Amino acid sequence: MTNKNNRSGVFEASVAGSEHFGEKICRLKFVLSGEGADAFKLASPGEFAQFQVEGLALPSNLPEGLEDRAFRQPILRRPFSFLDIYPYGEDMIVEIMCDIIGTGTARLSGLRAGDKVSILGPLGRGFAKPEKGKKVIGIAGGIGIPPVEHFLRQLCRDNPKQECFAFAGARSRADMPIASVQQGKNPENQEYSFCKHFAAATDDGSFGDKGLVTEVFESWFAGAGLSPADCEIAACGPEPMLRAIAQTAHKLGIRAQVSLEKMMACGIGVCQSCIVPVKSQLGREQNKLCCKDGPVFDSREVFAE
Amino acid sequence: MTNKNNRSGVFEASVAGSEHFGEKICRLKFVLSGEGADAFKLASPGEFAQFQVEGLALPSNLPEGLEDRAFRQPILRRPFSFLDIYPYGEDMIVEIMCDIIGTGTARLSGLRAGDKVSILGPLGRGFAKPEKGKKVIGIAGGIGIPPVEHFLRQLCRDNPKQECFAFAGARSRADMPIASVQQGKNPENQEYSFCKHFAAATDDGSFGDKGLVTEVFESWFAGAGLSPADCEIAACGPEPMLRAIAQTAHKLGIRAQVSLEKMMACGIGVCQSCIVPVKSQLGREQNKLCCKDGPVFDSREVFAE
Amino acid sequence: MSIVNEKIEFAGLNLKNPVFTASGTCGYIDELDDYLDVNQLGGWITKSITLKPRLGNPAPRVVETNGGMLNAIGLANIGLEEFIAEKLPIIRQKNTAVFVNLAGQKIDEYVEVASRLSGQDGISGFELNISCPNVKQGGISFGTDPAQIKKITSEVKPACGGKPLMVKLTPSVTDISKTAEAAVLGGADALSLVNTFTAMVIDVHTRTPVLANRTGGLSGPAIKPMAVYLVSRVYQDVAKDAGIPIMGLGGIRNGLDAAEFMIAGASTVCIGTATFARPDAAVKVSDGLRRFCESEGIKKISELTGSLN
Amino acid sequence: MSIVNEKIEFAGLNLKNPVFTASGTCGYIDELDDYLDVNQLGGWITKSITLKPRLGNPAPRVVETNGGMLNAIGLANIGLEEFIAEKLPIIRQKNTAVFVNLAGQKIDEYVEVASRLSGQDGISGFELNISCPNVKQGGISFGTDPAQIKKITSEVKPACGGKPLMVKLTPSVTDISKTAEAAVLGGADALSLVNTFTAMVIDVHTRTPVLANRTGGLSGPAIKPMAVYLVSRVYQDVAKDAGIPIMGLGGIRNGLDAAEFMIAGASTVCIGTATFARPDAAVKVSDGLRRFCESEGIKKISELTGSLN
Ligand SMILES: Cc1cc2nc3c(=O)[nH]c(=O)nc-3n(C[C@H](O)[C@H](O)[C@H](O)COP(=O)(O)OP(=O)(O)OC[C@H]3O[C@@H](n4cnc5c(N)ncnc54)[C@H](O)[C@@H]3O)c2cc1C
Ligand SMILES: Cc1cc2nc3c(=O)[nH]c(=O)nc-3n(C[C@H](O)[C@H](O)[C@H](O)COP(=O)(O)OP(=O)(O)OC[C@H]3O[C@@H](n4cnc5c(N)ncnc54)[C@H](O)[C@@H]3O)c2cc1C
Ligand SMILES: Cc1cc2nc3c(=O)[nH]c(=O)nc-3n(C[C@H](O)[C@H](O)[C@H](O)COP(=O)(O)O)c2cc1C
Ligand SMILES: Cc1cc2nc3c(=O)[nH]c(=O)nc-3n(C[C@H](O)[C@H](O)[C@H](O)COP(=O)(O)O)c2cc1C
Numbered sequence A, B: 001m002t003n004k005n006n007r008s009g010v011f012e013a014s015v016a017g018s019e020h021f022g023e024k025i026c027r028l029k030f031v032l033s034g035e036g037a038d039a040f041k042l043a044s045p046g047e048f049a050q051f052q053v054e055g056l057a058l059p060s061n062l063p064e065g066l067e068d069r070a071f072r073q074p075i076l077r078r079p080f081s082f083l084d085i086y087p088y089g090e091d092m093i094v095e096i097m098c099d100i101i102g103t104g105t106a107r108l109s110g111l112r113a114g115d116k117v118s119i120l121g122p123l124g125r126g127f128a129k130p131e132k133g134k135k136v137i138g139i140a141g142g143i144g145i146p147p148v149e150h151f152l153r154q155l156c157r158d159n160p161k162q163e164c165f166a167f168a169g170a171r172s173r174a175d176m177p178i179a180s181v182q183q184g185k186n187p188e189n190q191e192y193s194f195c196k197h198f199a200a201a202t203d204d205g206s207f208g209d210k211g212l213v214t215e216v217f218e219s220w221f222a223g224a225g226l227s228p229a230d231c232e233i234a235a236c237g238p239e240p241m242l243r244a245i246a247q248t249a250h251k252l253g254i255r256a257q258v259s260l261e262k263m264m265a266c267g268i269g270v271c272q273s274c275i276v277p278v279k280s281q282l283g284r285e286q287n288k289l290c291c292k293d294g295p296v297f298d299s300r301e302v303f304a305e
Numbered sequence C, D: 001m002s003i004v005n006e007k008i009e010f011a012g013l014n015l016k017n018p019v020f021t022a023s024g025t026c027g028y029i030d031e032l033d034d035y036l037d038v039n040q041l042g043g044w045i046t047k048s049i050t051l052k053p054r055l056g057n058p059a060p061r062v063v064e065t066n067g068g069m070l071n072a073i074g075l076a077n078i079g080l081e082e083f084i085a086e087k088l089p090i091i092r093q094k095n096t097a098v099f100v101n102l103a104g105q106k107i108d109e110y111v112e113v114a115s116r117l118s119g120q121d122g123i124s125g126f127e128l129n130i131s132c133p134n135v136k137q138g139g140i141s142f143g144t145d146p147a148q149i150k151k152i153t154s155e156v157k158p159a160c161g162g163k164p165l166m167v168k169l170t171p172s173v174t175d176i177s178k179t180a181e182a183a184v185l186g187g188a189d190a191l192s193l194v195n196t197f198t199a200m201v202i203d204v205h206t207r208t209p210v211l212a213n214r215t216g217g218l219s220g221p222a223i224k225p226m227a228v229y230l231v232s233r234v235y236q237d238v239a240k241d242a243g244i245p246i247m248g249l250g251g252i253r254n255g256l257d258a259a260e261f262m263i264a265g266a267s268t269v270c271i272g273t274a275t276f277a278r279p280d281a282a283v284k285v286s287d288g289l290r291r292f293c294e295s296e297g298i299k300k301i302s303e304l305t306g307s308l309n
């Protein structure tokens, strides 16, 4: 996993814009200048940042199920992986894709261009670059999709010859945090156009295959004629999905990186809330920290073989 | 004081606009439709409403002294008297002038056109109409100015022959919640043009006379050749000022109404927080409620003669 | 019509639903008439009634804090006689349960108020306030000592004329199970918890406590997780086995909050501070609780009580 | 250079200013190096150190509440040996006071950790954690019983090698003056208060406590008014006359909050949860406190202590 860079800090960002896809998903664009821009120039896919939500307005038009759940006064920041990071003149743009599930995400979703938000980051260890020449297979579920998309996109940006394959799953079309899917377009011709192959699965079949994205990946891989030794997996999503991917990867002998999500208070390694239990090489139980040692881990470290 | 009307309720208002005068004062305009409009059609000057502040954004660019003070999570509404209320087609516009002193007022000051705010009101008892033919002298200090201005304006609207005189005091020009003062114009030709006389005083002489507004009023009255029996006073401001006005009024034999400000939790008479100690006619100590029995009281009721 | 059965049996009373408004936050209910139809609630609880009228503490009596507020009203109330003469006739016209909250300086006073009221029509039961932090004599001292709690409960109980007696516990004790147990041993028919937590706000500029009473009781959303814990403790340690129902309160603002208290062990819930932010808060809570049950497929609200895994 | 004299004498130590970071919220301080220059603070307090390393409780260990959060970390720490070997050398390079927070299951363990560390350079003093609500044996049980508090304090004190011993009190008691007094009688050189309040959050959909430990300790702005009250109680009832200084904490986020604690009776203050929202929170508090003194014309910060009217 890439080394944590040392330039993380607390920066004020400006909201450059937001785009809503239905009631559940929105994409937010932040501009960072000065030191913030310098820090985020060194950020890499799979890392994350802690976004201020205290003091942001709670939107008054929340959907019914969310009204009561979101009616709370937050004090902690909220962690988000990046959908993309890129320069904009001297500044840097940071994009996130946000699944609106509670008070913090609802408040973020209500941001408008020009609003100011404090961002603590970049934090953690992101996805490690693949070994030279290896193909990268991204497999992601739900809100795990953005960081994997970011990773694949950045690899292809850095090296146009990089071969990437992407598999995305979600409960339904409305839950899939991919802009083109929400816009009724085909991701293969849109944000995933750099991928050699893109496939999706939903629980209800409302987009892509009906079923699990891991199954879609497995049957594709079985027929793709790729040598496991030439491939690496990068995955993010719900833990049961990551466990399944890890098992498949271990079975096939493909190296896999998985990005985990834990409840985080601080995001910087001081509160000890985000533990990831691992076995040390001597078999001793040990806790790693998702925020500092992760969120991206080698699959063998966190999912016993 | 006018009867509390029975149409008070919780209504959603839209922000129609806001205007900032320096860092300390802003004017907010709200639009109420439907039942809210019906309720506020019956509102009268000196009454107030409880404005939602929870869930509103805390502006990120607060002046230094206010930053720490405003950094708090409010749950209660905030009471404001009206600067003006008037129809706008089928709807009603409610204007308030807001002195930015803490978390709630800071949040209100950050509202932008189109934002939604819940308003509970109209509440309390406002200024009683003067007896027929009586001249009304408004004397107000600081954030007590808006309701008195509203009262005088409404009287002249209802009866163009009504004679009014206005006296406004504040610590300094920057603290005087009168739009024209903030804009460097003369209130006598602006919002106070309906008054036969307007005079102001500030502690530092930065606007109007240097000194107390009560002194300005007294020396004016001494030379104005008005009979006390033909006049009534309507006052709002800090309690020491109201006490001084009450004493002068009692001495001169002018009927005075004073609008008090107390810490309020509910605004509707259930929490018993906003007590105004009074002596009953039998001399028994008793507590009235500022929110229900007031905020406007007869000066003799609340300030012993 | 909702498919959810909202009826609750509570200390022998049959309630429409589990939601009440809390003592001291709904006056004598007529103040809320313009905003809330109390008949839509399971019931409500009067402001504490004392034998003689009380002016209460001087102002300021309230101050807001982060996610909560302090109050030191000091049991201001119109007193027993005026309550009977002026308020009871209005209360009788309501068609829902009402508990009269009893307060006093000495046990005798509690007993007298209870016995005068127990003969009156239109009162469903009593709530014994032995836990108000804002009254110097009596008040909180009763509420922290198990022996005192047992004594006062057992002496007031016979004065209730067979109507249920609910004892309201203070959270400011080392072990709330002991005070809860004492109330049960004294004959309490129900327990309500929690009252407010003692707290102070200082004006740093004048270096004086903001409240005239110096300290006050903290209520509101800030205290909810502590109150939920205390309800679950009392339910597990005392109430469940004793078969004594709990009325849970502390920071409830919506249906999910109410559900949390019920899952922790409460049979009914009470809405206090939330009413100040929204006079119809209790009805909103009741609506939200029903919606929650619908969406979770819960047919009987009472099934929630104590269903914590 | 500010005109305000920020120096504080505290339990025999000379501090740059009154602001610390709180135990369990600043790790072993190196984690904060990128964000905060600890040398700008009066000092800091280590995560609780136990004799043996502890994995602590399973996840989830934290959950946010209204204006606060619960934690049940369970004293996860690297243990005495690794602390000495890995962390002390880094700590020694800092140029500010550091208290080592001591925890254990039995008194012997506390004594052993203290005596092993008291010989080490670079440690200014000790904080006795007898009030962690998240550990089953030991922990909170010590902290609520005055006799136990006196015993553990008097037994650990001789092991401190003359360095100051501060006792951290739990707020979850009926009468905090009694526990404070017990600590003083046991030989405490300072008192710190408060630790967290026991609380619970329930996931209403799964009907399970959110924390794996079921309950956790409430911290953050929500608890501030209760903590201020408790500091003022202990100052008035015990600390002032005994000449024992108080370190105040609970929900402090800015200079005004810190001033409130000092006016109530604290000589120093500690920043806990606020660091999670902003890693440099303690420095911001210290800046804010200085600005507050400047604007109020206070020349010596220590004049604030106990200046409540
Ligand atoms: C490293 C990392 C990267 C993330 N990246 C993204 C992303 O790119 N896009 C995105 O939409 N979300 C992402 N998340 C999840 C996001 O942080 C949470 O959805 C958010 O914190 C919820 O805040 P809230 O206030 O809306 O919800 P709350 O009101 O706090 O909680 C709502 C519900 O969600 C649960 N919950 C809250 N926080 C978490 C959490 N961290 N993990 C699991 N459950 C939680 C709560 O228990 C509760 O049931 C990421 C999380 C981590 C740790
Ligand atoms: C009937 C009535 C009418 C009012 N009309 C107006 C108006 O037209 N325009 C206007 O700007 N303000 C008006 N006020 C005052 C206004 O309600 C308060 O300024 C506001 O509630 C402060 O909220 P905050 O969150 O900004 O301050 P906070 O952060 O809550 O408090 C900041 C400081 O102000 C003090 N404070 C807070 N509320 C009050 C209060 N109600 N009375 C006295 N001190 C208080 C606090 O103790 C604290 O020191 C009125 C008040 C009442 C009772
Ligand atoms: C302004 C106010 C007045 C109160 N008065 C009383 C009272 O007279 N008797 C009583 O037993 N409890 C009284 N309480 C306590 C509440 O009934 C309730 O126990 C407490 O506020 C916690 O609930 P909440 O967080 O929902 O407000 C009062 C609370 C407030 C805020
Ligand atoms: C995540 C977390 C871990 C904590 N760990 C410890 C600890 O190990 N030892 C201890 O004495 N207190 C511990 N505390 C308590 C804090 O030191 C402090 O007493 C409490 O959080 C109140 O202060 P605050 O509101 O500023 O956070 C911890 C608090 C939190 C939030």
Ligand code: FES
Pocket (backbone or CB within 6 Å): A263, A264, A265, A266, A267, A268, A269, A270, A271, A272, A273, A274, A275, A289, A290, A291, A292
């Ligand atoms: S979130 Fe605090 S240690 Fe990871």
Ligand code: FES
Pocket (backbone or CB within 6 Å): B263, B264, B265, B266, B267, B268, B269, B270, B271, B272, B273, B274, B275, B289, B290, B291, B292
């Ligand atoms: S503000 Fe509640 S009674 Fe007046």
